[in-house]
Amino acid sequence: MEIRHYLRAMNAENIKEWKIELTYRVDFIRGLFEPLIFVLPFILYGIAIVGGKYSENLEKLTGTGDLITYTVIGYIFMGFLETAVWGMGFALRKEQWYGTLEQVFAAPVPRWVYVMGMALHSTIHQGLIILMQSVIIYFIFGLVLDISGILPSLLIIGIMMISLYGLGILLSSLVLIFKEGWIISEILYSFIIIVTPIAYPLAVLPSILQKISMYMPTTYGITTIRHFLIGEVSTFTVFDAVLRLLVIGAAWVIFGLFIFNIIDKRVRNKGELGTY
């Protein structure tokens, strides 16, 4: 009974967010197309530098020479990082800003249910954006993908999301107590982007960053997805990647929840819940 109540609450959270977002129509449409505009310069830049789609050096490093496809896949799927950092991270802050956070927290649902509701919504929202981007880019630039790799890629995304949810939980609470919380989000976001092999293979990073990169779920996520879609070769096997994604995921979620609970207590002690 309890579980059904919680699932319903999660879904209600998702639906409510959609309804609110759709009242800001212009913003919503902008949100759908903006990421596309970020990706295009990279594609065009790549084509201009390499003088086509093929890069010999990339082929040497990763086993695939298709620079455009390589980069585009990296960029598109990094969109899920947005889910965690901006979608989930700012969900509670948004409620605070609407003035509804206290009313929501007065309802008989544990905090993790809201968090999962936010995760559900941001994932679906981001998923739609990514799907749209993929379709458009696929047809404009004629990407060559291994279609049979799509299903395993989706599975990898699912596993990668565990860690990203952990990050989202962490940020959603930090943002509650730090008025400049977006700076923390921005720094973490940029940092993860740098140490993830999105447009370049790991081998070109300074060795210290390469080491840090090995603790980032996005490294395993993106590389493995590219492995399935265009045959990227890396230093770890798919099995390794999944295993590490699970371990990192567990660690990040536990850490996120730990901090979330501390901050929830602090906020209820100091009476900071309703204030913005």
Place this chain on the structure above:
Amino acid sequence: MDNIIVSDLTKKFVKKGKRKLLRREKEDILAVDHISVKVKKGELFGLLGPNGAGKTTLVKCLATLLIPDEGTATIDGHDIITDPISVRKILGITTGGERTLYWKLSARDNLKYFASLYGLSSKDAEERIDYLLDIMDLKEKQHQRLEKYSTGMRQKVSIARAILHDPKILLLDEPTLGLDPSFSMFLRSFIKNDLNKKEGKTILLTTHYMDEADQLCDRIAFVDRGKLIVVDTSKNLKRNVSKNEALEIKCIGNIDKLENFNAHIKNKKNYTKIRILHENTEDIMDDVLKDVKERAKILSVNVTRPTLEDVFVHLTGSKLEDEHE
């Protein structure tokens, strides 16, 4: 049987002051100061006090939105600190403030969302929402966004939200604050007759409107600066000063004190109101009027029976602002 038992509840806030060199000045505010009180099952209980008395803080502690520093409370036997989820299940609450609902959503969508949080199935929710919109007379506008509603209509939605899950116990924080008289009247009668009398809900209501507490509440607690001053029925509280009469003078002029009398003076927009409690106002009438006349233009003079507000002022020395006129 007691539905709400508050024992020795204390909540402190640290107020950050100005930054002084490297250190920030800090000031402790005892918002709720060792309050103990019991609310009986089916009782409509009023917390009455001026701005900053600690009413909202107490309500938020009971609603598990704040963790008390000392003491605790139980709601129908569930402890607010150790068992918050059970407490939230049986509580309906409206916290004060304008924006406690989603202004971008319609009344119906707001209620649907909260119904899910409170665990109603969608069929039950639809039925309950229909019923509530009906008695609140909001059916026609149910699909309009709340940003287009008046304050009074939003407050109706807020009350509807609080009773969605048909809770046994209600905490209503200033339910009629800033509302037009017609909305206040409707809500007061709804709270008293429907929710309390008919449905037998236990209700803890905060207000700084004297006449609201007087009209609605079975018992009233006076709170001032975090402390509970007294708890009793309105009738008994008034008996406290019943041997007195109240001399009320309305005048135009700047008076903030009468030297020889213990007067309660309120500066209103268009006039100043002076009230003096005395066993026999005839004895002091001449002297008071003389004193006032020297400094102000007298509009009217009345001798009445003491009101609840007189009792409050008598007991606490504080005044209640913004009373309904």
